[in-house]
Amino acid sequence: MMVQHRYFGVLTGEVGSGKSTLVRHLVQTLDPMRYQVIYLSQAGMKPRDFYGEMLRHLGEEPLFSLTKAKRLFEEVLRTRVERRDKSLVVIIDEAQDITPAMLLELRFALNQQMDSVSLFTLILVGQSELRRTLRKNKFEAVAQRIQLRFHLTGLTEEESADYIRHQMKTAAMTSPLFSDSALQLIYSATQGIHRLINHICTYALYDAQQRGSDVVEDKDIGRILADMERQRGTAG
Template sequence: MRLEERWGWVSMPFRRETEPTGWVETAKQKEALARLHVMVDRGYLGVLTGEIGSGKTTLIRRFVHELNPLTYHPIYLSMSGLKPKDFYGEILRHLGEEAPFSSVKAKRLFQERVEQRSSQGEKQLVVIVDEAQDLSDMMILELRFVMNHQMDAKSLFPLILVGQPELRKRIRLRKYEAIWQRIGLSYHIGGLTEEESIVYIRHQMKQVGAGMPVFSDSAVHLIHGASQGIPRIINQICTQAIYDAALNGHEVIEDKHIHRVLIDQQLQRGAV
């Protein structure tokens, strides 16, 4: 018997592939979404950062889901060590163009195509670069050209950099001062509060059809403290606790299940 069948759920909760429509909003996420929309409306170079597992990619999926497909053409890039040639080539491919082998020609074609789209009133590009803390030095410096094709001209499209907290520290370096000054808006996603963690866990259970509370209040308190409110870590602890409870024939997840999960995680990391 599958685990969800044992519990009478329609599927397993705390899955990574959360649908945008099933997402639970917190105050921080609402604020982040609002700022992302401002970045797009004003054509900003924007920055969104958050700890590993804080839900940045899920947030971006929700944001793209909210964009009007008749007005915007979102392009999502996630490539370690992204270089200018890669950037221009990927944008051109998303626009249906064959990218020239020469980086100079690719850059020129990119500029021509973007300006053409703007003058003809085509859908506005929205470029999102994920894992931006890993951008190459050349790519960070190239952002000045990407956002301004002509001297002090208004940017023709918004560009949103998404990454871990190191991204902020990196672009504050003196050699990137010209880039830092061009950032129109930024936001950092922190962990959930304990109240938000409670809402998050209850929402996950409701989504799979749980008819009664599965996690005790004290168990949720332990989960929040161990995870620091990071959704991915909450998911891991809750999933392992569900398996532990099922293995022992228990219907409610209590402190003892969470303690066993946390001890096992420490053993796996070699911390005990």
């Protein structure tokens, strides 16, 4: 629905919470004959960078003049809609790092409409900091334009265990098995963050394979966590 109606959406979550996985899944579900996805990820992105990249992706020569670039961008989008070309889906990743000027510019970029519908879908993807930024009075006008918001949190303890079992099943692995106490310790160490779960489980499975063990116990996870902590200390 979001893409069909060209909504403005915001997806936030902590590092490793699964934002990239969710975005990849969304893109994979879109019919490439109907949608063109433009993915942007640039720390410190400014309005000039945004319009330049957009025009480049749309087959136009970027213009030095910001005013002219904005005008050309609008013309290209209107022409695409009138010709019923592929619907445009713009994803800005690491959006917590774009400049305040760029965040404010989004309001004006989205003001271009046809039949009261935006000319393109925009999805901002960022860490929780982006959520806090959008709550500031300075960005109230931008926040009011957001039609869909989704914040990813860590999995619950039960969901974490189910996730690990599902990943094992998907990989057609029947052993080693994670004991209930090991699953509890993994959750305690990761608070349900996907990336951390994946990292610890990969380490644990390799360790169990090296030891020839069919079960990963809590003591094994404890040892692995201690090893990882030592490695972080060495790296620091």
